[in-house]
Amino acid sequence: MNNCWLFHPEYNNLSSRSADASLNELRLLAKSINLKILKSVVIKVKKVSPSSYFGNGKVNEIAKDLKIKNPKRCVIIINDRLSPIQQRNLENLWSFKILDRTSLILEIFGSRAVTKEGSLQVELAHITWQKSRLVRTWTHLERQRGGRGFLGGPGELQIELDRRYLTSRIKKINHELRKIKRTRTLHRNKRKREFPLVSLIGYTNAGKSTLFNKLTGSKELAKDMLFATLDPKHRKVTISYKNQFILSDTVGFVSKLPTELIEAFKATLDEIIYSDLILHIRDISHEDYDIQNKDVINIVRNIFNIDNCEMPENYIEVINKVDKVNFLHNSSNNTINKIFISAKTGEGIEDLIKTIITRLK
Incomplete structure (x- = not known):
């Protein structure tokens, strides 16, 4: 197991998301790829340095701390997107590998991909991101040519060769994904001719997979981890002979x-567009409950290409984990567009099923 130090930059309390919640989410992201956390701190940032992200004083302070403690097999993770120059300079100044939030999420998606489509989508996102950062080389390319890894500095000729390789690989992956998309479209059209499609969406770890198992009767254990579901799952749900539908569990x-991931997973996320009903699963027990809602809504609007005033008409909020809060549930809390449930205990599931049936008619 590799070790890590986690740094969450806080901009003079300008963020609507609490620093503690952001740092805790970063811890969960790191743990989800089996990194052992040796240190995790919030760092106040007044102004971002174009060359090193943090100011010189903070960079030198961290450099001294790293030199004294000298953590073995350690990666430094910064909870923001770094420019190629910032990342390269920090790696040189600290002599440790640096991951920013984007590269960490890409690593997680890479570790979760199990199908050919999922693997291709992650690779497409990774190399699209890497191509835009060719001030340094992709570690994989360094290994191919026997280089010295992420601390090595390639010449301009090698950068151009890498860029050509990545461009060629992007074309091949897009060709493969188009073929998979055609097959997916055929399957989706066949399913829709037989049964309506209901898709689960939501912030990662909001309880989508637990609800999916509850509605489909699956005995599969829902994993308590971020991005447990990467490749979409489909199961038929039979309430009665006249009330049947296909339930789809999508990526959290x-x-x-990263925009690269949204673009790479367009074919998978398109499943949401063609749904007859969209259930947005929300974790009412989370301290950033409202902010997570905004994050999901922004991504949905991006997928549907709609403005800030609209949401799809077939959209229902499913407020999950009511068992974790001081919440007295009864049917009067529910509306046609909002249902309160606990996927874990089963509370409110009957009301949710009734709403799904009503909305699908």
């Missing part, structure tokens, strides 16, 4: 989800 969302 997260704040600052």
Whole structure:
């Protein structure tokens, strides 16, 4: 197991998301790829340095701390998107590998991909991101040519060769994904001819997979981890002979989800567009409950290409984990567009099923 130090930059309390919640989410992201956390801190940032992100004083302070403690097999993770120059300079100044939030999420998605489509989508996102950062090389390319890894500095000729390789690989992946998308469309059209499609969306770890198992009767254990579901799952739900539908569990969302991932997973996320009903699963027990809602809504609007005043008409909020809060549930709390449930205990599931049936008619 590799070790890590986690740094969450806080901009003079300008963020609507609490620093503690952001740092805790970063811890969960790191743990989800089995990194052992040796240190996690919030760092106040007044102004971002174009060359090193943090100011010289903070960079030198961290450099001294790293030199004294000298953590073995350690990666430094910064909870924001770094420019190639910032990342390279910090790696040189600290002599440790640096991951920013984007590269960490890409690593997690890479570790979760199990199908051919999922693996291709993650690779497409990774190399699209890497191509835009070719002031340094991709570690994989360094290994191919026997280089010295992420601390090595390639010449301009090698950078151009890498860029050509990545461009060629992007074309091949897009060709493969188009073929998979055609097959997916055929399957989706076949399913829709037989049964309506209901899709689960939500912030990662909001309880989508637990609800999916509850509605489908699956005995599969829902994992308590971020991005447990990467490749979409489909199961038929039979309430009665006349009331049947296909339930789809999609990838979870997260704040600052890399645009490269959204673009790469367009074919998968398109499943949401063609749904007859969209259930947005929300974790009412989370301290950033409202902010997570905004993150998901922004991604949904991006997928549907709609403005800030609209949401799809077939959209229902499913407020989950009521068992974790001081919440007295009864049917009067529910509306046609909002249902309160606990996927874990089953509370409110009957009301949710009735709403799904009503909305699908």
